[in-house]
Amino acid sequence: MTDHQKVYVMLRAKGLRMTSPKKRILDVFLNNQDRMLSVADIAALLEGSAAIDNATVYRNIQKFTELGILESFNDEQGVNRYTVFEQEHHHYLICTGCGKIIKIPCVKCFWQTQALKNDFQETHHKLEVYGKCAECAAMKAEI
Numbered sequence: 001m002t003d004h005q006k007v008y009v010m011l012r013a014k015g016l017r018m019t020s021p022k023k024r025i026l027d028v029f030l031n032n033q034d035r036m037l038s039v040a041d042i043a044a045l046l047e048g049s050a051a052i053d054n055a056t057v058y059r060n061i062q063k064f065t066e067l068g069i070l071e072s073f074n075d076e077q078g079v080n081r082y083t084v085f086e087q088e089h090h091h092y093l094i095c096t097g098c099g100k101i102i103k104i105p106c107v108k109c110f111w112q113t114q115a116l117k118n119d120f121q122e123t124h125h126k127l128e129v130y131g132k133c134a135e136c137a138a139m140k141a142e143i
């Protein structure tokens, strides 16, 4: 199954009716899985096809996040950005310049050692590393 099919199957299993705006918004996410997208990014990526207003985009993103299809992050400016949620546990390097994301494996043994040392029972953890990707760093150097 492709990622697209997997998400559609998951939506149906959760009882969500697949409308045309929903499908188009999801497709934008599925086709841009290497980036964190803000509502404004989605609106820009949807341009050219029949318009979907920002309120509809926002409402659907909220719904998808609730259902665990998208995960959200706050960027440096406090803007919510979203990407397709993946079952497999991992972390992100997030570019604050272009929103590009690079998945990195978890350093679980490090957390576990620290938790153990402090007699702390971990339930879950989150780690995002913010910075500039190679392209954005190079662009900045040119200016």
Ligand SMILES: [Zn+2]
Pocket (backbone or CB within 6 Å): 095, 096, 097, 098, 099, 100, 132, 133, 134, 135, 136, 137
């Ligand atoms: Zn970048």
Ligand SMILES: [Zn+2]
Pocket (backbone or CB within 6 Å): 089, 090, 091, 106, 107, 108, 125
């Ligand atoms: Zn982890």
